[in-house]
Amino acid sequence: MQCFFFVNFILLKVLITGASGFIGRHLIKALLEQACDVVAVSRDLTSVRKRFPEAVTIIDWENASLRAALETTDVVINLAGESIASRPWNKKQKTAIINSRLLAAQRLHQAMGTLKKKPALLIQASAIGYYGIRPSQECSELCKPGEGFLAEVCNKWEKQVPGFAEELERVVTIRIGLVLGEDGGVIPQLLKQSKRRLGGKIGSGKQWISWIHIYDLVYAIIYLMNDDKASGIYNMVAPEPMQQKDFSKVIAESSGSKLQVPAPGFMIRWMLGEFGRELLLSGQKASAGKLIRQGFLFKFITARQAINDILNPYHK
Structure with a gap:
């Protein structure tokens, strides 16, 4: 399937937090192609200015700057938050992961509270980690939060949403799955592991x-932004999830790597503790049904399609 829709956003102004991240970079590029007026919010203005074209307005989190930008903003997309997987989960890092998300949402809500004309739409990021550790249950958006640190983070994150829903015309929460791309997300790291023959089955691999x-992901966000009937929570995942043992085989085959060495579960737990148990030995089987029923057409249905597309540059 292909995503055959065209969106005209000439009059829309979109404010994005977390703009310098992997998702934010790709989303901004797509929005500019749709003729959107884009405002990027960041704590590090110097590095962000180097990354984005002059067409993007860049501001910091200072209240006056944020309020001024929000006064003429149509859509807010909140992607802000400390990376989940960049560092081990000690107490300090866990606090940073949670607080970075809560503070961003609270600052946005506080800034919007003083506006006479508020944005029409908030798209709030979350993750399928909300469902916790569920070995085989398929999770729709109606599933309750699970257990574990990731579930705690996402649950606290999403509890910020009702405050916006009371004031804005429309609020959409996107529970994002494992994002695959050439220049970010998990693929570059998996490719390095695969080339070292360390990209095999992890634990049971199931x-x-x-x-x-x-x-x-980017065009699903734009699709929901453009559909006035879209509201509530959406799992942002492809229609066909895959078990880790099969996923690792596809990575190895697509990258031309040789036989991969498996990683025993006890070793992951011993070396990485809770971090490894939740991120590597556990997973969620999330359903894309609601997004499909909303009318979105995926370009990449299977993991093999997606991985072959991403790794194609490495086959030159």
Whole structure:
């Protein structure tokens, strides 16, 4: 399937937090192609200015700057938050992961509270980690939060949403799966491991990976932004999740790597503790049904399609 829709956003102004991240970079590029007026919010203005074209307005989190930008903003997309997987989960890092998300949402809500004309739409990021450790259950958006640190983070994150829903015309929460792309997300790291023959089965290998290609994620966000009937929570995952043992085989085959060495579960738990148990040995089987019923057409249905597309540059 292909995503055959065209969106005209000439009059829309979109404010994005977390703009310098992997998803934010791709989303901004797509919005500029749709003729959107884009405002990027960041703590590090110097590095962000180097990354984005002059067409993007860049501001910091200072209240006056944020309020001024929000006064003429139509859509807010909140992607802000400390990376989940960049560092081990010690107490300090866990606090940073949670607080970075809560503070961003609270600052946005505080800034919007003083406006006479508020944005019409908030798209709030979350993740399928909300469902916690569920070995085989398929999770729709109606599933309750699970257990574990990731579930705690996402649950606290999403509890910020009702405050916006009371004031804005429309609020959409996107629970994002494992994002696949050439220049970010998990693929570059998996490719390095595969080339070292360390990209084999992890633990039992039966843990589910609910993935989505960065292309489909970006255009699913734009699709929901453009559909006035879209509201509530959406799993941002491809229609066909895959177990880790099969996913690792596809990575190895697509990258031309040789036989891969498996990683025993006890070793992951011993070396990485809770971090490894939740991110590597566990997974979620999330359903894309609601997004499909909304009318979105995926370009990448299978993980093999997505991975072959992403790794194609490495076959030159």
